[in-house]
Amino acid sequence: MGRNGAQDGAVASRTFRLETAVSAPPEQAIDYLARLDAHRGIHPYLESAVPVARGSDGEGDWIDWRIVERPTIGPFHYRIRFGARMIRISATTMIGHVQAAPGCTLETRTTATSSGGGSLVTETTLVTAPAPLVRYMTRHAEIAHARTFAALPHLLADAPPGNTLTP
Numbered sequence: 001m002g003r004n005g006a007q008d009g010a011v012a013s014r015t016f017r018l019e020t021a022v023s024a025p026p027e028q029a030i031d032y033l034a035r036l037d038a039h040r041g042i043h044p045y046l047e048s049a050v051p052v053a054r055g056s057d058g059e060g061d062w063i064d065w066r067i068v069e070r071p072t073i074g075p076f077h078y079r080i081r082f083g084a085r086m087i088r089i090s091a092t093t094m095i096g097h098v099q100a101a102p103g104c105t106l107e108t109r110t111t112a113t114s115s116g117g118g119s120l121v122t123e124t125t126l127v128t129a130p131a132p133l134v135r136y137m138t139r140h141a142e143i144a145h146a147r148t149f150a151a152l153p154h155l156l157a158d159a160p161p162g163n164t165l166t167p
Contacts, residue, residue, distance in 0.1 A: 011103065012134040016142045019122045020149045024156035026092040026112035026119040032156060033110055033121070033148075034086045034094050036065050042151040043144050045069040047079070060089040067098075071140050104129040106141055121152065 022029050032038060036049035046069055053064040065084045070077050084098040096108035110123040125145060127138045 010130055011128060012131040013126055013128040014134055014138040015124060015126050016138065016145075017122065017124045018142075018145055018149045019120065020152050021115060021118060021120055022112075022153045022156045023118040026114055026121075029112040029119045029121050029152070029156060030088070030092055030094050030110065032152070034063070034088060036067065036084065036086065039148055042148050042155070044147055045071045045140070045144055049084075052083075059087050059095070062087040073136075100137065101129075104133060104137055106137075108145075121149070123149070 024032075036046075037051070039049065040046050046067070048066075048068045050066045051063050052066045055062055063086050065086065066081070067084050068079065068081050070079050072078075080101065082098065082100050084096060087095045087097070089095055092113065093109070093111045096106070096110070098106040098108075100106060105128045107126045107128075108123055110121065112119040112121045123145065125141060127134060127141055129137045
């Protein structure tokens, strides 16, 4: 089961939380994180992210992405393709829905709040997968998201102000 884990039959879930401080305003931090194509080079598995649809509904403005990643099992790499939807529910909050494989999902909630001269960015991720895979999925999701969060202060310090949501 693990940290904050729950198990229900053949499906299990785990949650992890990340936090980082950046010098940019909250809206700019969320703008950057919503641009999945901007994560190439900092996300350790991301090969490509292409926006394939966009719209608006009761939750907010959304962009659907087609993602290609190359994660590992031990020394071996493999390629996966999947969809993700990033939903901007407010200027400072977004939700992500990722369907990494059948029965394997990630749901993220990312919020940026004003803090000093910048922002505190917090992300909570719920990983759900068949019980034999949930530990592997959680570990790799946390590695990838932690690397992105570690790079965020430097990336946003160098970014020009303005909305970067539109790919």
